[in-house]
Amino acid sequence: MKLEARIAWKEPFNVVGEKIRYTPKHHTPNSKNEISKLWQRFNTRGEEILHFDGKSYGMCIFGPEDMPGQAFDYIAGAGVAAIGNIPEGMVAESFAGGLYCVIQRRGPIDEIGEAFQYYESAWLPNSDYEPAGGVHFELYDDRYKGNDNPDSVMELWFSIRRKHELPIENRAASLFVHVTDLRRATEWYSKLLGLPIMEERMNGGPVYWFDLPGTGLVLDSDANNHNNPDWQQEKPLVMLAASDIDRAYAYICRKAQVLSEPHRFDGMAYFNFYDPEGKAVMVCWSADGGKEYGLPVTDSPVKANIGGVFVNVKNMEKAASWYCELLGVPLDEESVKQSVYSVPVTRGASLLLDDNRYRNHEAFEILFMFDTDDIDSAYDFAADQGMTFHGELERHGEISFFVLKDPDGNLIMVCQGR
Structure with missing residues (x-):
């Protein structure tokens, strides 16, 4: 049996299938155990599932009380782009994205134990990772030719995390839009999103902020920076979340040009640095630990949800490698050949490296995009x-x-179907 290992990021995904509580029986061949029988039943019902995305999953789901070698939940299911009507006797579950060790194996299903043994005894002890718990799964696609076929290819995905977590998280905690008239900008964005203006935030300070799900939006008049001759170059678009500002500062100092020591206030601290192409990025720690907000219900067809932020780059391969290394996520060497590269994030807005402006010799830059479910109504x-x-x-x-132009000329996209 041939084994290959890699580290990969899995985006959130949905599975519809049949679920059982399975107790391992090591004396029973995998081709004859209860999981194999479950797959035989499920495979006769595949046509009942809507929005099939071409991948099948064997989901091993471990609760906090489940012990290794004992009973766990197992789903034989189909990946779906969206959860529609659920066939009778089946379940639908959504799984969060995350970091995985992927073991690709070729051979009959009864030899699958060798892949588990390789992961647990060889790969894991010699890596910088540890099990993250929760789930691992089998992934089947058109390379799988059947249980007994020696040329069948499948993948085992094991949820992992770093043994020593990085002090910054791979997500955009907030985005900045730099404006000249804070009141005017606040009225414009509030109108677009159908949100009321919170007058207590219009208190003479330099910013107004929107508490949005995943990634917040900060309108910044830069009033506190007007006496700083370098402030024009220090306008960050993206704020990264930090678990510890001092560890984050020491870490970034080894990776990039830092613009100042951390600025400290009650309940928060931040500093800025430059990425390889000279764009300012903020790192921020807050005492609330990145509180999560729900999606506001409004009358606007433009959702109060930032779907993605565009980081315009000139050298995609260099930028993608740098951001992935900085944030501790694997680089997808195939996707880096495209004009837009999505850096994996734990939640919130997608971090989209975009070289379209450079390729097309265009002077404008689109900052980010709001989501919508109805592009015509939004327009x-x-x-x-x-x-x-x-x-x-x-x-x-x-x-x-x-694409809309806000009162300061900032370009904002509204997108359906990203």
Whole structure:
């Protein structure tokens, strides 16, 4: 049996299938155990499942009380792009994204134990990782030719985490939009999102912020920086979350040009640094630990949810390698050849490295995108509000978007189907 190991990031995914409580019986061949029988039943019902994405999953789900070698929940299921009607007797479950060790194996199913043995006894002890718990799963696609076929290829995905976690998290905690008139900008973004203005935040300070799910939005007038001759170059777009500001500062000092020592206030601290192409990035620690907010219910078809932030780059391979190494996530060497590279994040806005502006010799930059479920209604809504468009509504397969220009000329995308 041939084994290959790699580290990969798995985006959140959905599975619809049949679920059992399984107790391992080591004397029973894998081709004849209860899991194999479950797959035989499930495979006769595949056509009942809507939105199949081409991958099948054997989900091993471990509760906090489940011990190694004892009973656990198992789902034989199909990956789905969206959860629709659930067939009778089946379940639908959503799984969070995360970091995995992936063992690719070739051979009959009865030899699968060698892959588990390799992961537990060879790969894991010699790595910088430890089990993260929760789930691991088998992934089957068109390379799997059947249980007894020696050329069948499948993958085992084991949830892992670093033995020593990095002091910064791979997510955008907030985004900054730099504005000249804070009141005017606040009114514009509030109108677009259908949110009321919180007047207590318009207290003469330099910022107004929106508490949005996953990634917040900060409008910054930079009023406190006007006497700093370097402030024009220190306008960050992305704020990364830190678990410890001093450890984060020491870590970033080894990776990048830091612009100052941490600025400390009651309940928060931050510093800025430059990425390889000279773009300022903020690292921030807050006492609330990154409180999570729900999606506001509004009358606007533009969701108060930031789907992605664009970091415009010139050298995609260098930028993708640098950001992935900085944030401790694996680099996808195939995706780096594309014009947009999505750096894995734990939650919130996608971190999208984009070299389209450089490739196309375009001077403008789009900062980020809001989500919508109805692009036509969102477009009409923005038009009715008298907002300024940058270009036309574009449709590319399942993805549709338009771009708005805020009162300061910042370009903001509204997108459906990302």
